[in-house]
Amino acid sequence: MDLDSQEQILKLSERHGPSSLVVIIGAPDPEAAEITAETVTSGDPSYAGVLAGTQLGLDVYHILEDEIRSEVPDEVWEDQIGIMTDVLDGSALGSAVAAMRAQAVGASGDGDD
Amino acid sequence: MLKDRQVIALGERDGISGPAIAACAEAAGASVAFVATECFV
Amino acid sequence: MADVITKGPVVTAASQVLAHVPSLARHGSKPSRELSKNPEVAAKFLASLRSFDQAVAYAPHQSYVGALHPRQLPARPWTDAGDGRASRFVAGGELMPEHEFLGLLAVLDGAGLFTVGESLADRAIDSLARHPLAKHLGLDLLDKARGDAEAMAAAKGGLAVHAGSEAVAAAMRAGDEADPSLTAEVLLENLTTKATATLALLRLLVDHDIDPASIDYVVGCGEEAIGDRYQRGGGNLAKAVAESAGCTEASGCDVKDFCAAPVPAMVIAASLVSAGVFERVAVVAGGSMAKLGMKFQGHLKHDLPVLEDVLGGAAALVQADDGASPRIRLDSVGRHRVAAGGAAAQIMEALAVEPLERLGLATTDVDDFATELHNPEITEPQGSGNVPERNYKTLAALAARRGDIERDAIAAFVEQRGMPGFAPTQGHLASSLCYLPHALDRLTTGDARRVMLLAKGSLFLGRMSQLSDGMSVVLERNPAR
Numbered sequence: 257m258d259l260d261s262q263e264q265i266l267k268l269s270e271r272h273g274p275s276s277l278v279v280i281i282g283a284p285d286p287e288a289a290e291i292t293a294e295t296v297t298s299g300d301p302s303y304a305g306v307l308a309g310t311q312l313g314l315d316v317y318h319i320l321e322d323e324i325r326s327e328v329p330d331e332v333w334e335d336q337i338g339i340m341t342d343v344l345d346g347s348a349l350g351s352a353v354a355a356m357r358a359q360a361v362g363a364s365g366d367g368d369d
Numbered sequence: 370m371l372k373d374r375q376v377i378a379l380g381e382r383d384g385i386s387g388p389a390i391a392a393c394a395e396a397a398g399a400s401v402a403f404v405a406t407e408c409f410v
Numbered sequence: 411m412a413d414v415i416t417k418g419p420v421v422t423a424a425s426q427v428l429a430h431v432p433s434l435a436r437h438g439s440k441p442s443r444e445l446s447k448n449p450e451v452a453a454k455f456l457a458s459l460r461s462f463d464q465a466v467a468y469a470p471h472q473s474y475v476g477a478l479h480p481r482q483l484p485a486r487p488w489t490d491a492g493d494g495r496a497s498r499f500v501a502g503g504e505l506m507p508e509h510e511f512l513g514l515l516a517v518l519d520g521a522g523l524f525t526v527g528e529s530l531a532d533r534a535i536d537s538l539a540r541h542p543l544a545k546h547l548g549l550d551l552l553d554k555a556r557g558d559a560e561a562m563a564a565a566k567g568g569l570a571v572h573a574g575s576e577a578v579a580a581a582m583r584a585g586d587e588a589d590p591s592l593t594a595e596v597l598l599e600n601l602t603t604k605a606t607a608t609l610a611l612l613r614l615l616v617d618h619d620i621d622p623a624s625i626d627y628v629v630g631c632g633e634e635a636i637g638d639r640y641q642r643g644g645g646n647l648a649k650a651v652a653e654s655a656g657c658t659e660a661s662g663c664d665v666k667d668f669c670a671a672p673v674p675a676m677v678i679a680a681s682l683v684s685a686g687v688f689e690r691v692a693v694v695a696g697g698s699m700a701k702l703g704m705k706f707q708g709h710l711k712h713d714l715p716v717l718e719d720v721l722g723g724a725a726a727l728v729q730a731d732d733g734a735s736p737r738i739r740l741d742s743v744g745r746h747r748v749a750a751g752g753a754a755a756q757i758m759e760a761l762a763v764e765p766l767e768r769l770g771l772a773t774t775d776v777d778d779f780a781t782e783l784h785n786p787e788i789t790e791p792q793g794s795g796n797v798p799e800r801n802y803k804t805l806a807a808l809a810a811r812r813g814d815i816e817r818d819a820i821a822a823f824v825e826q827r828g829m830p831g832f833a834p835t836q837g838h839l840a841s842s843l844c845y846l847p848h849a850l851d852r853l854t855t856g857d858a859r860r861v862m863l864l865a866k867g868s869l870f871l872g873r874m875s876q877l878s879d880g881m882s883v884v885l886e887r888n889p890a891r
Binding site: 382383384385386387388389404406408409410 | 669705751752753754782784789792794795797800835837840866868870871876877878
């Protein structure tokens, strides 16, 4: 993930507290989505940015996951996402991010946030 | 889940862009705290 | 007044070149930041660079220089399927080996900043003297660039270029070591862009027998921005390229629009011709050194060679209708308006669907769509997926929504009107410009009637806006044919 984005996310996490934040990813490739999700949960796997070794444990979803889709009004969804649901592999992207979410919950134990 | 939460929109040019994610999140009642779009080509 | 009515613009010729530069790959932005952190990674990187023969045989490179239509590419992996009979020279293009290219840098360095060591200078002169463009290259300048490259590299602000071994073969020095816009790294980047663009323009002029003095204007659309600390990106590398290629009567300018720039550059060139301002306008682009090795980590992880080891160059000639060449339909220009929305489908709608609707055409009236033709073998190992395939799927989904095709014909649309990506990941070259030599073939000797060039640019990377940009234009078979 972009190094500047990592800094911004760290600042937001410190300012608002991790539990008020939700990260929504728009990556088209499951591997890239997974790395982004990993960065905001368990830390930057490339060890390049400030989130290296930082377990923020943020709540993270891919935009195409049902949890997000179900909360966006249809008209807005059609405008902003529309046919991209046909182009991108929503289930693979969703599973990649969900796996990171589950791993992070497992790793952070209880009462983390 | 999104209502009244702060959203970090991490878009990608080739998938769903940051502004598109932000528009969806706002319409779902969230505030958008940060928007970025990455480009890997 | 009939004499002021100008004929519509056409593209008469296009040339594309690649310089194979394994030793410059380490100076790409990503490797230059990563290799110094870990000696093991650096060693693996250097051991994973390709030979020139491998680079020539690599099928996507043959497509880039125009020898192989992308739909005729063999099945992947292309790294295994090299054609040993492939040639470095093709009509209108070539692949240049590193020692020749470093010699070319010395020839084109007008500021005396690039020093070539004795052994490289001998080898480059020997080789370039036998090059088909030799008499256009001013090889005497190469002799003047001879010197102690090692000492130059060791001096303050110097940058070493190692060719083929760990010995310093050449060196760049800073234009002004206190000016961040004129460091040796920045100037080497700019000089490689100038050299690849010049090589492409020379091939265009020489191979198509075009008088350099007949070129009125040169529009540059490369991604590099030249300038000094007071005007970073001040520009006009195009005129430097015109000078180097002997276009004595030309002036020029650079068009900046990230990866999208080639299409606005073509449209501006065509508009200048259409308005009668100039008769002959060349559009040129050089390669991006910063993007060399950008995805090397993915390549090494998958035991692939470092696939981003080439710099591309491109040149095309736009002039008034000659009764044979493909026409640039200025009434077909699609642009991404500020209010059009930044979602991928909205961008594609603005660029591909809106202009066709305006002309009363369907998506199926276009034979070939040239979009962002990044080679997927380069992007996939780093988790960036298949960029052209996603573009074509988006386009096909829009075509189905419009009713141009049935939903079950989406895959066929992608296969027939799209194509595999074959360009090096140097954004602007991949952005439809790389298809131009093939488009000209298809619209003249081939059976295509229309080709759409469609480019997108990541404007948001400059942090001044969250917007993207893009432009499209249709090329059409000349009705006189």
